[in-house]
Amino acid sequence: MADSTLTPERILEAAEEVLRRFGPAKATVVDVARALGVSHGSVYRHFASKTALREAVADRxxxxxxxxxxxxxxxxxxxxxxxxxxxxxxxxxxxxxxxxxxxxxxxxxxxxxxxxxxxxxxxxxxxxxxxxxxxxxxxxxxxxxxxxxxxxxxxxxxxxxxxxxxxxxxxxxxxxxxxxxxxxxxxxxxxxxx
Amino acid sequence: MADSTLTPERILEAAEEVLRRFGPAKATVVDVARALGVSHGSVYRHFASKTALREAVADRxxxxxxxxxxxxxxxxxxxxxxxxxxxxxxxxxxxxxxxxxxxxxxxxxxxxxxxxxxxxxxxxxxxxxxxxxxxxxxxxxxxxxxxxxxxxxxxxxxxxxxxxxxxxxxxxxxxxxxxxxxxxxxxxxxxxxx
Structure with missing residues (x-):
C-alpha cells in the first residue's frame, strides 16, 4: 500500500485483524505495518505509539x-x-x-x-x-x-x-x-x- | 502431632498457613500434612480430597x-x-x-x-x-x-x-x-x- 492512501481507519482495521490473529500479548506495530504493506514508520505517523494505537482500537x-x-x-x-x-x-x-x-x-x-x-x-x-x-x-x-x-x-x-x-x-x-x-x-x- | 488430636479445625488452620506461604497453585495436601507433622493419609481421613479441603478453606x-x-x-x-x-x-x-x-x-x-x-x-x-x-x-x-x-x-x-x-x-x-x-x-x- 502507498503511504499516501494510508488512513487511521485502515490502520485500525489492520490492527484489529492482527490482534485477532496473534492475541493482545504478541501483536506488534511491525505486524500491523506488515499486514498493510507499509513501514512501521508510516503507522507511527498516524499513531504516536503502540499504546496510542491499542487505545484507539479499544475506543473503536x-x-x-x-x-x-x-x-x-x-x-x-x-x-x-x-x-x-x-x-x-x-x-x-x-x-x-x-x-x-x-x-x-x-x-x-x-x-x-x-x-x-x-x-x-x-x-x-x-x-x-x-x-x-x-x-x-x-x-x-x-x-x-x-x-x-x-x-x-x-x-x-x-x-x-x-x-x-x-x-x-x-x-x-x-x-x-x-x-x-x-x-x-x-x-x-x-x-x-x- | 498425634493423629488422635488432629481435628478438621487444626487442618484448616494449617491449610490456610500453607496457602499463604506457597500460594494456591503450589500448595498440596502433603505440604499441609508436613506442617502438622502427620501423614497425608491422616489429613484425608478428615477431608476426602484436595478439592474438599480447598472448598472447606474457602467456606471458612x-x-x-x-x-x-x-x-x-x-x-x-x-x-x-x-x-x-x-x-x-x-x-x-x-x-x-x-x-x-x-x-x-x-x-x-x-x-x-x-x-x-x-x-x-x-x-x-x-x-x-x-x-x-x-x-x-x-x-x-x-x-x-x-x-x-x-x-x-x-x-x-x-x-x-x-x-x-x-x-x-x-x-x-x-x-x-x-x-x-x-x-x-x-x-x-x-x-x-x-
Whole structure:
C-alpha cells in the first residue's frame, strides 16, 4: 500500500485483524505495518505509539458495542420504558459479543483494561445518555430525582453485573435477563415520584 | 502431632498457613500434612480430597469475612437504616480484607472461584439475611415489596460492584463509599411504599 492512501481507519482495521490473529500479548506495530504493506514508520505517523494505537482500537470497539444505545436514548418511548430498554440493549449487545466469540472478546477486554482514559470517557458517555433519559422522565413527571447525573451513575453502577465484562462468565445463565429485570424494577421504582 | 488430636479445625488452620506461604497453585495436601507433622493419609481421613479441603478453606474464609453481618441483620435499627448498614458492612469488610493483604486476598479469591457450590451457598445465605431485613421493613410499613426473596437477590445483584472480589481494584477509590450510598439511596427508594 502507498503511504499516501494510508488512513487511521485502515490502520485500525489492520490492527484489529492482527490482534485477532496473534492475541493482545504478541501483536506488534511491525505486524500491523506488515499486514498493510507499509513501514512501521508510516503507522507511527498516524499513531504516536503502540499504546496510542491499542487505545484507539479499544475506543473503536467500545463505540461499536455501544452503537445501538443512542437510538434508544433519543427514542419515542416514555422514560421508564426507555431506561429499561437501554439497560437491556447494553446487556444484550455485550452478552452477544462475549458469547459469539469469547476469545476475541477476551482480546478486547485486555485492550480496554489497559486504556483507563478510554474506559472513563466511555462510562461518562453512558452516564450522559442515562442522564438524558432520566431528565426526560423528570420533565414528564414519570421520575422524581434531585441530582440527575448522580442517579444516572448509580444506575450504571447498580447494573455492572449485566454490562461489565468481568461478569461475562455469568451471562450464559438462562436466568440472567430475569435477574436484570428484577434490578430494573427496583431502580425504576427508586426513580419514580412518591 | 498425634493423629488422635488432629481435628478438621487444626487442618484448616494449617491449610490456610500453607496457602499463604506457597500460594494456591503450589500448595498440596502433603505440604499441609508436613506442617502438622502427620501423614497425608491422616489429613484425608478428615477431608476426602484436595478439592474438599480447598472448598472447606474457602467456606471458612467467607464465613469470617461475613461474620459481622448477622448482628446487623437482627439489629434494632429500622429496616431501611439496617439495609444500608448491612451493605456498608459487607463492602467495608471485603474492602478492608482486600486492601490489607492483597496477595492473601487473591489467594482466597482463587479458592472461592473454584468452589461454585460454596459460592452459591454463601450467596443464598446473604440473600436470606437481606430477605429478613426487607420482610421486617414490610411488616413495619417502611417497605412495600411483592416478592421479598426476588427483591433481596436484586439488591445483592445491584451492589456487586461493592462486594464482588472481581471489582476489588475499584475499592481503593476514595469515592467508593459515596458511590455505594448513591446506589443505596436508589434501592431504598425502590423498596419504599408509594
Amino acid at each position: 470497539w467500545l463505540d461499536r458495542v455501544h452503537a445501538d444505545l443512542p437510538a434508544v436514548t433519543s427514542g419515542p418511548a416514555p422514560a421508564p420504558e426507555r431506561l429499561r430498554s437501554w439497560l437491556h440493549t447494553l446487556h444484550g449487545t455485550k452478552r452477544a459479543t462475549a458469547l459469539d466469540d469469547p476469545e476475541l472478546f477476551a482480546t478486547y477486554i485486555v485492550l480496554v483494561g489497559e486504556a483507563s482514559t478510554v474506559i472513563a470517557a466511555s462510562l461518562d458517555g453512558l452516564v450522559g445518555q442515562l442522564s438524558r433519559i432520566i431528565a426526560d422522565g423528570v420533565a414528564d413527571g414519570d421520575f422524581a430525582v434531585g441530582d440527575v447525573p448522580r442517579a444516572a451513575r448509580a444506575v450504571l453502577h447498580a447494573t455492572v453485573r449485566f454490562h461489565d465484562p468481568t461478569h461475562c462468565a455469568q451471562w450464559a445463565d438462562p436466568d440472567i435477563e430475569r435477574q436484570l429485570d428484577a434490578v430494573c424494577d427496583l431502580l425504576l421504582d427508586g426513580l419514580r415520584p412518591r | 474464609w467467607l464465613d469470617r469475612v461475613h461474620a459481622d453481618l448477622p448482628a446487623v441483620t437482627s439489629g434494632p435499627a429500622p429496616a431501611p437504616e439496617r439495609l444500608r448498614s448491612w451493605l456498608h458492612t459487607l463492602h467495608g469488610t471485603k474492602r478492608a480484607t482486600a486492601l490489607d493483604d492483597p496477595e492473601l486476598f487473591a489467594t482466597y479469591i482463587v479458592l472461592v472461584g473454584e468452589a461454585s457450590t460454596v459460592i452459591a451457598a454463601s450467596l443464598d445465605g446473604l440473600v436470606g439475611q437481606l430477605s429478613r431485613i426487607i420482610a421486617d421493613g414490610v411488616a413495619d410499613g417502611d417497605f412495600a415489596v411483592g416478592d421479598v426473596p426476588r427483591a433481596a437477590r436484586a439488591v445483592l445483584h445491584a451492589t456487586v460492584r461493592f462486594h464482588d472480589p472481581t471489582h476489588c481494584a475499584q475499592w481503593a477509590d476514595p469515592d467508593i463509599e459515596r458511590q455505594l450510598d448513591a446506589v443505596c439511596d436508589l434501592l431504598l427508594d425502590g423498596l419504599r411504599p408509594r
